[in-house]
Amino acid sequence: MDLTADMGFLCLFAHLLLFHRAFASEDQYTVKTGEDVTLQCRAPRDAVVTVLEWSKPDLSLEDYVFFYRNERSYEKYQHSSFRGRVTLREPFMKDGDVSIVLKNVTVSDAGRYKCRIIMSNAASSERVLSEERSLSVTEAEHTDEVSEPVGRVGKAIRSNENHEGGQSVAVGVGVGVFCVLVLAVGLLVYKKTRKSPIILQVL
The missing domain is CATH 1.10.287 (Helix Hairpins)
Known part of the structure; x- marks a missing residue:
C-alpha cells in the first residue's frame, strides 16, 4: 500500500x-485571425542595439518582418505583407526590449520568426544574439458564444x-x-x- x-x-x-x-x-504564441500579438525578444539592458532584424524563414533573404539600424526602422526592407503592421513594443528599446507587435494577424503569418540583434556595450566589442519564436494562427469562427x-x-x-x-x-x-x-x-x-x-x- x-x-x-x-x-x-x-x-x-x-x-x-x-x-x-x-x-x-x-x-x-497562439492567436486568432484579426488579433494583435507581441513577439518577445530582449537584449541585455546595457547593450546598444545597432541592428535589429526580425525575419521569417519562408521569406527571401532580402525581405524582413522588421528591420532597424542606426536608431531608425526601415519599412522599405520589410516584406510587403508586413508593411504598416509591425512596430516596436518599446519605441526606444527600454531595458533592451526589442519585442515587436504584429497587428491584424492573418493565417499566412503563422510560422517561425527569428529575432537577430547586433549590439555593443562598454564592456565588450560587437556581439550577435539570435532567438526564435513560433506563431500559430487559428480562424476566428464561432467566438461570440464563448467568453x-x-x-x-x-x-x-x-x-x-x-x-x-x-x-x-x-x-x-x-x-x-x-x-x-x-x-x-x-x-x-x-x-x-x-x-x-x-x-x-x-x-
Missing part, C-alpha cells in the same frame, strides 16, 4: 511539472480550435485529470495507513 501511494505522489509531481512547462513556454479565456492557459485553450492545438490541450488536460485521481487515491491510502506514515523520497 505504501509503495502504491509513494508512486502515485511521484507520478503526480512529475506530470504536473510537465503540464506546467507545456503551457509556460515563452517562445510559442475569451485569458493568460497562458487561455492561449492553450484557444489553440484547441485547430486540430494540432486541440490534441496538445486534450493531452495536457487528460494528464491533469489523471494526476488529480492519483492524488485522491493517495490520500485515501494515507488515511487508512496513518499508523505507518508515508515518506516521500525524491531521488
Whole structure:
C-alpha cells in the first residue's frame, strides 16, 4: 500500500511539472485571425542595439518582418505583407526590449520568426544574439458564444480550435485529470495507513 501511494505522489509531481512547462513556454504564441500579438525578444539592458532584424524563414533573404539600424526602422526592407503592421513594443528599446507587435494577424503569418540583434556595450566589442519564436494562427469562427479565456492557459485553450492545438490541450488536460485521481487515491491510502506514515523520497 505504501509503495502504491509513494508512486502515485511521484507520478503526480512529475506530470504536473510537465503540464506546467507545456503551457509556460515563452517562445510559442497562439492567436486568432484579426488579433494583435507581441513577439518577445530582449537584449541585455546595457547593450546598444545597432541592428535589429526580425525575419521569417519562408521569406527571401532580402525581405524582413522588421528591420532597424542606426536608431531608425526601415519599412522599405520589410516584406510587403508586413508593411504598416509591425512596430516596436518599446519605441526606444527600454531595458533592451526589442519585442515587436504584429497587428491584424492573418493565417499566412503563422510560422517561425527569428529575432537577430547586433549590439555593443562598454564592456565588450560587437556581439550577435539570435532567438526564435513560433506563431500559430487559428480562424476566428464561432467566438461570440464563448467568453475569451485569458493568460497562458487561455492561449492553450484557444489553440484547441485547430486540430494540432486541440490534441496538445486534450493531452495536457487528460494528464491533469489523471494526476488529480492519483492524488485522491493517495490520500485515501494515507488515511487508512496513518499508523505507518508515508515518506516521500525524491531521488
